[in-house]
Amino acid sequence: MIKALQLRINLHQERQPDGLLKKAAHDLNVKTSEITGIKILRKSIDARKRNIIFNYKVEVFINEPMPETSDYHFDYKDVSNAKPVHIIGFGPAGMYAALRCIELGFKPIVLERGKNVQDRRRDLKAINQDHFVNEDSNYCFGEGGAGTYSDGKLYTRSLKRGDVRRIFENLVYHGATDQILVDAHPHIGTNKLPKVVQNIRENIIKFGGEVHFESRVSDFTIKNNKIVAIQLLDGKELDVEKVILATGHSARDIFYLLNDKEIKLEAKSFAMGVRVEHPQDIIDGIQYHCKGEPRDELLPAASYSLVEQVNHRGVYSFCMCPGGFIVPAATANGEVVVNGMSPSKRNNKFANSGIVTEINADKDLYKYEHFGPLKALEYQKDLERLAFTAGGRRQSAPAQRLTDFVEGKLSSSLNETSYQPGLKSAPLHSLLPKIIGGSLRKGFKAFGQKMKGYYTEEANIIGVESRTSSPVNIPRNESLEHPEITNLFPCGEGGGYAGGIISAAMDGERCAEAATANF
Ligand code: FAD
Structure with missing residues (x-):
């Protein structure tokens, strides 16, 4: 017999090697010895309350063997002489x-x-x-x-x-x-x-x-x-x-x-902004309600997803990397672009995320109209050059303490960072175009209301996060051809x-x- 069910277990049960088995046996009213296998279909963590819950969607095999299954078969053929x-x-x-x-x-x-x-x-x-x-x-x-x-x-x-x-x-x-x-x-x-x-x-x-x-x-x-x-x-x-x-x-x-x-x-709307970097402990403390203490070893580095409407413009977190690094993602000299990555264990001491706002190709780029379909690309390029200049004309990136950015002050010092080429203090609040800088400043304040402790001088913002998606659309028809x-x-x-x-x-x-x- 196979039974599909949802199991909710707490941290203590998760820690036990047979915690899931016991919970399944309990919920199905069978003996643990009757369970021949548990196939986990989905696992998620619910950390909204202090009592953190692990949610499992499972299939429990009772008195019958659990088959090794895959939904797909990949049938690769020898194509050496094919078209x-x-x-x-x-x-x-x-x-x-x-x-x-x-x-x-x-x-x-x-x-x-x-x-x-x-x-x-x-x-x-x-x-x-x-x-x-x-x-x-x-x-x-x-x-x-x-x-x-x-x-x-x-x-x-x-x-x-x-x-x-x-x-x-x-x-x-x-x-x-x-x-x-x-x-x-x-x-x-x-x-x-x-x-x-x-x-x-x-x-x-x-x-x-x-x-x-x-x-x-x-x-x-x-x-x-x-x-x-x-x-x-x-x-x-x-x-x-x-x-x-x-x-x-x-x-x-x-x-x-x-x-x-x-x-x-065709020019395409896309999003631009900065990367924000916090100590991972701060994000863990907020998300796992464990301020001042390390997170439980069973819990992954905490992440977040934030969104706020500012003057009819969305400001949102993008590509959040818990326990990760900020990396220089420029593809040419003379530009600075930042992005984020993390190792499988997500065990670095920083949490970073893009915080970006929508740039509408139809409404926001009137000064770039003469570039036609490449107007969003040229706008993106200009901002990356600006970041290069503000960062000291190297791959070091312009940065500001989060609170200084929002309050419109140049930072006299910056926090430690994972960004290897280094940071240079710069007045990003005045350098970024108003549609980006102004929206992000309001957005960050609102994020601080949603996540108490997020809006802190212990975070840096680092510019610019500009390669969130393509600034150009190459059209195609229903057969996917141009x-x-x-x-x-x-x-x-x-x-x-x-x-x-x-x-x-x-x-x-x-x-x-x-x-x-x-x-
Ligand atoms: P690309 O991955 O950009 O590949 C295009 C390839 O074309 C490149 O290898 C390039 O060298 C090659 N190329 C370009 N021009 C030419 C040419 N003229 N001739 C021959 N070759 C050419 N996405 C996620 O979903 N999750 C993540 O966690 C994530 N993290 C990211 C972190 C970083 C640092 C970066 C930079 C991106 C991240 N992304 C992430 C985005 C993701 O990598 C892209 O969305 C995805 O790779 C796009 O795939 P693609 O094949 O369309 O293009």
Whole structure:
């Protein structure tokens, strides 16, 4: 017999190795010896009250063996001699487009401007220590895309649960912990992601696909509304039939190239702001009601999600990284961009989060109208340059104590930070455009009301968090092709079709299906 049920247990029961078993036996009125297995379907923590509760959704097997099951089977075929699909970019969208091509019996040929995960590490070190940004290999560009040296949070607002589950199971197939299948807020961690990404690449090659690193696409030859050839920066040229363009939100040269060729693009609204960094103890104290004491060892570093309407503009937390680091995510020299990541254990002493506000491409960018579809991109670029100048013309970032930012004062000193290139005190309250600075200042005050202790001089704000999503939309029709270029499939976050690892991966699969239909 199999019984599905919800189990709620407290910290004390969670600590017992057989706590869940005993609770299941109690709730089902059976003996523990009759239970042959408990399959955990979902696990979440409810910390709203002092008595912290662990919620489990489970299937309990009574007097029958628990089968090893997976909802999906990945049927990879040898595609060495199959028809080719060219995929530009090897982030989550490109990786999952390639894997899906193989399942469908087509040969993916991936062109990636950056390096493999191992070699990429040296370039990350150079950004952090020497303030030098390799424009092909950085926190956004390289094997696995922006998703590799990221937080690896796998949350998505997508309602297509089946598709989400399929991607999760595929990540487990490629070496991610199966804990992601049950956690309400699944997370892999920056220390574990590179191996998963490497396994995906090795699998693609094993089944006959190709992955070419240090292969930046620099031009296309278009004839009769089709891309017939792709040029690489090193001079190579490749004939192509189907092209999936998965170059991410930071591939500005691709946006410029498409625009120069008068291929239709649209400006897209996006969000911008700063990163805020608190000591993790403060966030734990607020969320777990344990102010002044360390959190219980069974509890993960606490996170938060905040949103506030300020003068009809949303201000919200974005990509919160408990126990994490702030990283320099610029893709060119002369700009400063911050983002966040965390290791699988989330055991760093800081909690950081983007705090951003919506920039409406139709209403807010009138001074940039002359840039046409690239107006949001140019606005984003200007702010990143401003951060570079205010940060001391290196990868050190402009920063302010949170309370000084809100009160409009330059900080005479800053708090300790996880941001390796260092911080420089700067008057972000006056440097940021009013629609951002003004909204964030009010937003932070409101957040302090919602989370007592959040609004504190012990937190820094660090600028700028500007790469939250693509500032450009590359249009596509119902067959997922560009309306003017029939064999071009704009894909993932760069096209404006995803906002995170999972949604980009799902879009990659969709584009592979579209590109190989009737091929
Ligand atoms: P990308 O990942 O941006 O990949 C695009 C790829 O295309 C890159 O590898 C790039 O090198 C390549 N490319 C660009 N131009 C060219 C060219 N001309 N020729 C060849 N190749 C090219 N999302 C989450 O869901 N959870 C998180 O915890 C999270 N944390 C993040 C932390 C950081 C530090 C960063 C930077 C991002 C984070 N994100 C997170 C966002 C997430 O990584 C992206 O949403 C996701 O990677 C987008 O996938 P993509 O495949 O569409 O594009």
